[in-house]
Amino acid sequence: MDALAHVDAYWRAANYLSVGQIYLLANPLLTEPLRPEHIKPRLLGHWGTTPGLNFCFAHLNRIITERDQDMIYVAGPGHGGPAAVAHAWLEGSYTEKYPDVGQDARGMQRLFRQFSFPGGIPSHVAPETPGSIHEGGELGYALAHAYGAAFDNPDLVVACVIGDGEAETGPLAGSWHSNKFLDPACDGAVLPILHLNGYKIANPTVLARIPEEELVKLMEGYGYRPHFVSGEDPEVMHALMAETLDRVFDQIADYRQGRADRLPMIVLRTPKGWTGPREVDGLPVEGTWRAHQVPLTRVRDSPEHLAMLEEWMRSYRPEELFDGRGHPVAEVLETVPEGPLRMSANPHANGGELLRPLVLPDFRDYAVEVKAPARVSTEPTRVLGMFLRDVIAVNPDNFRLMGPDETASNRLSAVFEVTDRAWDAETLPTDENLARGGRVMEVLSEHLCQGWLEGYLLTGRHGLFNCYEAFIHIVDAMFNQHAKWLEACRKIHWRRPIASLNYLLSSHVWRQDHNGFSHQDPGFLDVVVNKKAEVVRVYLPPDANTLLSTADHCLRSRDYVNVIVAGKQPVLDLLPMDEAIAHCTRGLGILEWASSDAGTEPDVVLACAGDVPTLETLAAAALLRECLPELRVRVVNVVDLMRLQPPSEHPHGMSDAEFDTLFTADKPIIFNFHGYPWLIHRLTYRRHGHDNLHVRGYKEEGTTTTPFDMAMLNDIDRFHLVMDVIDRVPGLAERSAHLRQHMMDRRLRARAHTREYGEDPAEIRDWTWPY
Template sequence: MPGEVIDRPNPEPSPSHVPKQVLPLSVKVQKDPLPEDANKSLKDFRRVACYIAAAMIFLKDNALLKRDLTFDDVKPRLLGHWGTCPGLILVYSHLNYLIRKHDLEMIYVIGPGHGSMGKFFPQYGRDKIGLHNLSTKFSVTGGPPSHINAETPGAIHEGGELGYALAVSFGAVMDKPDLIVTCVIGDGEAETGPTAAAWHGYKYIDPAESGAIIPIVHVNGFKISERTIYGCMDHKELTALFTGYGYQPRFVEDLEDIDTDLANSLEWALTEIQKIQKAARSGNPIMKPRWPVIIMRTPKGWSGPKKVDGEFIEGSFHAHQVPLAKAKSDPQHLKDLEAWLKSYGPENLFDEDGAPVKSILDIIPSKEGSRMGQVKDTYDPYIGITVPDWMELGVEKGTEASSMQLCGSLLDEAFQSNPHSLRIFSPDELVSNKLSAVFDHTGRNFQWDEFSNARGGRVIEILSEHCCQGFMQGYTLTGRVALFPSYESFLGIIHTMMVQYAKFGKMAQETHWRRPLGSLNYIETSTWTRQEHNGFSHQNPSFIGAVLNLKPNAARVYLSPDANCFLSTLAHCLRSKNYVNLMVGSKQPSPVFLSPKEAEAHCRAGASVFEFASTDKGLYPDVVLVGVGAELTFEVVKAAEMLKEIAPELRVRVVNVTDLMVLETEGVHPHALTNQDFDSLFTSDRPIRFNYHGYGTELKGLLFARPHTERITIEGYREEGSTTTPFDMMLVNNVSRYHVMEYALRGGAKVNEKVRVRLVPLLADLKHRIQKTRDYILENGKDKDDIYDLAMVKGSGGGVLYEG
């Protein structure tokens, strides 16, 4: 059946369109008519943008339809997402008008969709050649992809995985009082859990210090192949939902006069925002203000083909991607494509040089910095922060300290030095993670609570890892610095969000016009090694592997052995740019092995010999014992101490690795040790035992290409645990001091005859100790007083831990 094509930009409602209802809960605003010139410009802008969007999907030549289309004009592979384009273009056109009218600073955030190229890509200029290049290169090798991404000017959100646009928008406006982010949430994206939680974002926005969001829920009824939940909800249901969230909803759906409807609705939204902000900034904040939300109903694939091959296209899921999938081979599809493109009247939209006509350009903001694709906050926003001198907070070696408590003090000072450019986003675990010192001079920012409302708190705690990640992304991508502390086991919830951000960052660095940004900073605490009280569900170090899989120029993983090293690492990460920093540390008091100066040198190197724990400061070892992670390193140090007692003839070198990336293959990662340096640290021929905090396979992957890896053995988290004691967690995962000692004796016996002759009785003694320890734990429900908790704090063994 021939395709039926809309011949005007404002079609009749499709059968799937929900009829307008007037209900008491809906916001009813008088519609003021648009000026005639503005009305024409808005319509012409939409026509030309819809035309270009369709041409980008289909055409590799004849972009201005100067002749009849042929199969040779059509791309060999048709990629893109047409269905949502008309609605996004409608919003974009009206935001241009709003910005120009009110001189606004605005960013446009959406999920998947297309965007403008602007001044950053001269090959896509406003002429025949530019349009040809844009159509030819879109969604092909070497050209811009079909989703919003870092190559899209004005974008601060990777449009691949759905669910995060709204949270990112809220993060972007924090501490930017003049910024407005218009965020379009499709009714498909609205079905995701992260979006559902992010609607609460306004409860964390102080209108005195931050900007605002204009959320637009784009209800077109369908996702890729099914109806949407929101598309099947009537006005009363949606009004009740958003009223409960704390919004004032207004519906935009007058397809006969959509421009007047949307223009008045955006004016209303802006007015409501200004009322709320004015009250807050005059010292009389509104408690629980009702922020505006626009619910816009338009047909999916609006203004495209109505029917193709007997299937409804416009107003159905068939419009989602490519509505004329056989345009390269089917004559009827080609004919329908030509009719569709001609329906926009391209001959009236472009001048002889291929530039859009004046009525279209008139709606675009005249100031370059005001255009949504050129707002500086989206591509060159970084201002940096002042990081306090962490050494002043360092503690003496030979004592004990909680890494998290000291970090809380460092962050407290950082907040005082950076009152508008540093935030913590935490899933309600800050006090549990012993970071409560951050509250010495600030508080929580929760605007729905009378005790924290309008007090400028730097900490946002919400029990949604997705919201914390989204807030952090938006905050970081608009130039500030943020920190995300979490229980180790639950960071995996935002694994794919972190990866999407890293992909955005990779592509951003490959553009010539995006400038560096602050790093994403994660603190992973309440680790499996000390989650024996919460049990198996809280024992999971898998987020380490997620970061290791990133590109080497982004991935950074630090496992500090003590509090001074963690302070040094945190200070570095807060200053760093363009990385994904994962800092793994202990919240419990533990031995401080290195002085502040020693810690700084150790962290700078990424790994070094712990001379105090080694035989003759590590010279001429029979075996090398390596600790990676605080508790795992403690077990290695204790093993070395005990070996001096039971096998003084064994020569041991103890090494600590604090920067995991130094172990990567030479030349693969910027931090990777050369093979020569690796051998200087670990020897070239002696057995090596790694006691590793994460999963052993991660370390095997890093070490795979090192020479003579047959001498290396690795023990890490074995997915063994329960509600038990701290030391039993070491035992069941084969990372206890006894297991380290066993390996050391077996490895040393290969090169040391004195050890070899005593090996069997020594191993039997270790086996006996393990059994006796387990028996004691099972009988008493706790560790022996001198074996773990007190040993961690006091350093049992007469102070041997702190020699040197």
């Protein structure tokens, strides 16, 4: 047999295994005629894209073997799960990871039975599948993941199969531009394979129906060299695909050597449901949308469908592909690479195997000096930028900073002292900090930043994604998918831990001086807290030193999604570094210098989380000390939001006894929160003192206005907090009516001042702790 005959044998074997996964409970080798009891009671999974994926895997294996090429795949059509599972089983890596699914008839039956079956494996290219770094359950992110995997992997080629339905999504359309950020000297290559089989679930796809000349111009306009492989005759297609891949990999070699300025890509046109039933019940199936999921739906109760299924599976000639024991024959395995060169066993697809710890400078060296609390202001993210600058300097090929054109805006500009923005397109004399090999990845697409970072992390590296708080919502669904991936990986014994996905959210809801209502939304925290407690962490450091301590902790962590919310505007420095470390280690604590309940039971607890709410809480505590000196006030600041939950709900949670000691079980608690108030209620609803808890936070009141006016619009300001205390401490309202009215008047005067002068009154704008 020649090489293409071996490729065809592999392809037929993979197709056979894929059909078996969708349909069969028993009789895996068809050693007897199919009977209804051999068929699964629920037929789940997707056939339509699967044979095209198997075709790609078969041909890529030949390239890997002949060229000793380091390669992984990204399967954009997540519905091609049967293909990826069949591929891993044929390569032997599935049995290595799951010894009970052996490369024999018994193992094949288990392989079939488990697919989309209770207690088995998902139908997508899921974490359970060796070789996968991309589930594809939600479409649009394959190409971004592929480029993220290629960054800083100079010997790696990432073959990315893009379904034509996925190609219609906005994120995928933007992802084509990732080639402008690739440096052939230090990065790997991405081979996009646009798989056009013509249909989505029930409709034709756009790119499959536009004229080929227009598609060529589109791909060339994106900066690629397109190659077309089209047809349905297997023999012709094998020859054309092999010839095209040889040409493509020669061009990739030229690109890496600087002899070409464009990467190639392939447009693969095959019928949807290729090699499956052509017609069922008098209706066309192969090459139509009807092939998308299960072409034969009544196999258990229709003898005609049952016979068609058997004819379909026997068309692959399984007796030529598997020996009597059910093991793949030598001809099938001839082009399978060895060891870690197998795409299903490549360590880049299990990135924890390659993960090197970050070399981190001592964050204490960047500490802001705090001689007295809340007297001097610092921009926290500017301080963090100096730390990140040196993280980048000592990790030149292992860490990247992602952000949608906001690195400088978020005050992280110190990083440009040691690196540039990655850029491989035209530059002008007026440009600054653009260069091939830059470690800062900026593109005005949150989807791309997220996708790049996920691909980078999943292949064993580290990074941080900085973003305006309001617009991180753009990647809500991507965050969901990554969190689910991490949740699943925790239950998979062979998946090694990877670096955490770290978000830095700045330019936040309370300081949108230039933008206003459209930029005011802290709701990403609510989305994050929906995920499993084992995966998510939320931090709200109130000043520069707590931000440094938090960032260091997050960069060292594994298998989490860490969300850090920190402002870029000047905020008061509250804690010297040693106290900041202790405070962050606890996750929350009493600010003793701001409290007046030392040694006694408090009359009221003022709690806070977030830099601006903390400032207003401190100012309220100072007002209460001035106006009601007999009142015993405890000020509690929360850095780690998950500490508010019980330990039964989150690993960081506090016991009820600890919570009651800190917040009391029967005293009023006024909680000033960065986000939507109900999130605090949701985290604490089981606590003894929950009936006494009153939360202030963002309540969808906003505009372009001054910082203090923004606080007043949402009732988190110092004067309103004092009014809350008067209203809720028993017996205080009756004797503090004058003070309450005075607080109302001060709010009115502050509002009038902003309307007349366009800024907050100096006594508010320049407030510091007076004691």
